[in-house]
Amino acid sequence: MQSAVPLLRDIFGFDAFRPGQAEIVEAVAQGRNVLAIMPTGGGKSLCFQLPALMREGVTVVISPLIALMRDQVRALREAGVEAGALTSGNTPEETDAVWLALEEKRLKLLYIAPERLAAHSSFGMLKRAGVSLIAVDEAHCVSQWGHDFRPDYLRIGELRRALDVPLAAFTATADAETQDEIIARLFDGQAPQKFLRGFDRPNIHLAFAAKDNPRRQILSFAAARKGQSGIVYCGTRAKTETLAQALREAGHAACHYHGGMEAEDRRQTETRFQQEDGLIVVATVAFGMGIDKPDIRWVAHADLPKSIEAYYQEIGRAGRDGAPAETLTLYGPDDIRLRRSQIDEGLAPADRRMADHARLNALLGLAEALECRRQTLLRYFGETPDPCGNCDLCDTPAAVFDGTLAVRKALSAILRTDEWFGAGHLIDILTGTATDKVRERGHDGLPTFGVGKDYSKPQWQAIFRQMMGHDLIRPDPERHGALRMTDVARPILRDEASIILRSDSVAKPDRRPAVKT
Ligand code: ADP
Ligand code: ZN
Numbered sequence: 001m002q003s004a005v006p007l008l009r010d011i012f013g014f015d016a017f018r019p020g021q022a023e024i025v026e027a028v029a030q031g032r033n034v035l036a037i038m039p040t041g042g043g044k045s046l047c048f049q050l051p052a053l054m055r056e057g058v059t060v061v062i063s064p065l066i067a068l069m070r071d072q073v074r075a076l077r078e079a080g081v082e083a084g085a086l087t088s089g090n091t092p093e094e095t096d097a098v099w100l101a102l103e104e105k106r107l108k109l110l111y112i113a114p115e116r117l118a119a120h121s122s123f124g125m126l127k128r129a130g131v132s133l134i135a136v137d138e139a140h141c142v143s144q145w146g147h148d149f150r151p152d153y154l155r156i157g158e159l160r161r162a163l164d165v166p167l168a169a170f171t172a173t174a175d176a177e178t179q180d181e182i183i184a185r186l187f188d189g190q191a192p193q194k195f196l197r198g199f200d201r202p203n204i205h206l207a208f209a210a211k212d213n214p215r216r217q218i219l220s221f222a223a224a225r226k227g228q229s230g231i232v233y234c235g236t237r238a239k240t241e242t243l244a245q246a247l248r249e250a251g252h253a254a255c256h257y258h259g260g261m262e263a264e265d266r267r268q269t270e271t272r273f274q275q276e277d278g279l280i281v282v283a284t285v286a287f288g289m290g291i292d293k294p295d296i297r298w299v300a301h302a303d304l305p306k307s308i309e310a311y312y313q314e315i316g317r318a319g320r321d322g323a324p325a326e327t328l329t330l331y332g333p334d335d336i337r338l339r340r341s342q343i344d345e346g347l348a349p350a351d352r353r354m355a356d357h358a359r360l361n362a363l364l365g366l367a368e369a370l371e372c373r374r375q376t377l378l379r380y381f382g383e384t385p386d387p388c389g390n391c392d393l394c395d396t397p398a399a400v401f402d403g404t405l406a407v408r409k410a411l412s413a414i415l416r417t418d419e420w421f422g423a424g425h426l427i428d429i430l431t432g433t434a435t436d437k438v439r440e441r442g443h444d445g446l447p448t449f450g451v452g453k454d455y456s457k458p459q460w461q462a463i464f465r466q467m468m469g470h471d472l473i474r475p476d477p478e479r480h481g482a483l484r485m486t487d488v489a490r491p492i493l494r495d496e497a498s499i500i501l502r503s504d505s506v507a508k509p510d511r512r513p514a515v516k517t
Contacts, residue, residue, distance in 0.1 A: 001029065002054045011053065011079045013352045016310040018043040019199040019381060029054040033192035034168040035182060039382030044170045045072060048135035052109050053081065057132030061111045064138055064150055069111040076109060085111035102129045114152035123162045131163050136186060139169035143181040157185050199381045203319045204327060206373040207392035210465065211332030218243065218302050219250055221328050227278040228297035233314055235303035237284055243302060244282040257283035288314065294321040300328045304335035308363040308380055331367045333423065336468045337475045344477050361471050368469040370398050370500060403501030404492060406455065406463050407472065411485055411493050413448045414473065419484040427460040466501050
């Protein structure tokens with residue numbers, strides 16, 4: 001059987017599983033009967049698509065949503081996976097091509113609309129085609145009492161009996177009655193392995209901080225937790241070594257870990273971490289896959305993770321024993337620039353790069369959140385929780401100010417210099433600082449020169465960082481990282497939208513209030 005993680009990366013382009021996915025993928029791939037209840041948007045499709053690629057033979061997917069099926073088939077084909085659909089929207093040629101591919105055993109995934117199951121003749125054909133798994137999306141459609149009832153769904157049980165293969169059922173509807181009906185009708189009453197897990201890990205405290213002096217920030221976070229087991233994630237291998245050194249100098253037991261180390265050294269570090277109390281491992285994301293230590297008390301990110309999924313997975317290594325655990329994630333404009341350029345310079349096709357930018361935006365939205373972090377995080381995964389009382393923003397609500405005017409000034413500085421400059425130069429213009437570069441370019445003559453004197457340079461830096469976090473501006477790799485305005489910013493520039501920014505993450509070295517009224 002092929003393993004899941006390389007496929008996750010190479011076929012689907014994801015760097016980490018979402019909460020709950022890994023366990024479900026494993027159970028389905030192993031051929032268990034599975035009932036998985038996940039919130040909408042939680043990433044159900046991957047839980048049958050990935051096992052379909054891991055297993056021999058073809059997986060039949062039954063879904064009531066024709067447009068969605070066609071989308072998934074298209075996306076799979078673009079990723080190089082043989083997939084086809086039998087729906088009422090097919091042309092006769094399409095249908096013929098699907099049957100042919102099935103006969104020639106080329107298909108990995110076959111999507112079928114439920115009404116196609118009414119034609120019994122297809123059962124024999126499917127049996128001969130080597131179907132090895134049935135996946136049922138929107139499984140609650142089998143419930144006669146639900147509002148989504150589809151009479152054709154009642155035939156799925158028959159299909160399972162005829163093919164005698166494992167079945168994986170997915171739904172977002174969790175109530176006990178619906179579950180019972182699904183089990184009775186799809187599994188003939190034989191209890192499947194059930195996955196019903198909220199995504200929340202309420203014992204983990206969530207916190208973000210703007211990078212100021214990252215080494216000092218991590219050292220002081222660790223100092224307050226001396227003697228506890230923790231992980232510090234870094235963006236580069238070199239940084240793991242220097243930071244581990246700094247921690248040792250501060251009197252901690254600490255070692256580094258990254259993919260460039262000898263296998264034997266890595267294994268030793270893993271074993272030490274597993275067995276010792278109070279060791280800190282400073283690592284790249286290579287660390288953690290095989291780690292199953294229940295009492296990791298804290299996880300810190302010295303650099304911004306890759307995506308919101310990666311963030312969730314990495315902080316999720318803390319506090320598996322259910323006792324309180326703490327996290328801290330540092331982020332700054334350099335992280336944003338780095339992550340953006342990694343996406344832009346990657347070889348992925350355009351739509352995948354767009355999706356990667358969107359996932360990065362979700363993480364930046366979490367970093368710049370104004371209210372409860374957990375709400376923001378879980379909403380992204382499809383849940384709708386109350387404020388948690390266990391994150392930095394519940395502890396201390398963010399101080400905010402209306403940043404509309406400041407943002408408009410910044411955008412105008414960007415546009416008047418033709419989107420060719422970085423934050424440093426733009427801030428010089430805004431604050432009326434006539435550097436050589438400003439004078440050489442004649443930027444001291446611009447109408448925007450000095451219009452931002454009411455904020456200090458560090459305050460402007462925080463405003464620019466938040467503008468990047470809100471995806472109002474993006475560094476352009478083809479212009480040496482010069483900041484360019486995005487379409488998201490247009491309504492603000494035109495004064496059709498306003499924006500609230502955090503003022504507490506704005507450094508105030510000169511003690512001027514961040515909020516000007
Ligand atoms: P639903 O559970 O509502 O069927 P989907 O399967 O359509 O959800 O997934 C919702 C979104 O999440 C999709 O855009 C998908 O690309 C994305 N997604 C799923 N799994 C992952 C993952 N491991 N990492 C990043 N994005 C993911
Ligand atoms: Zn909270």
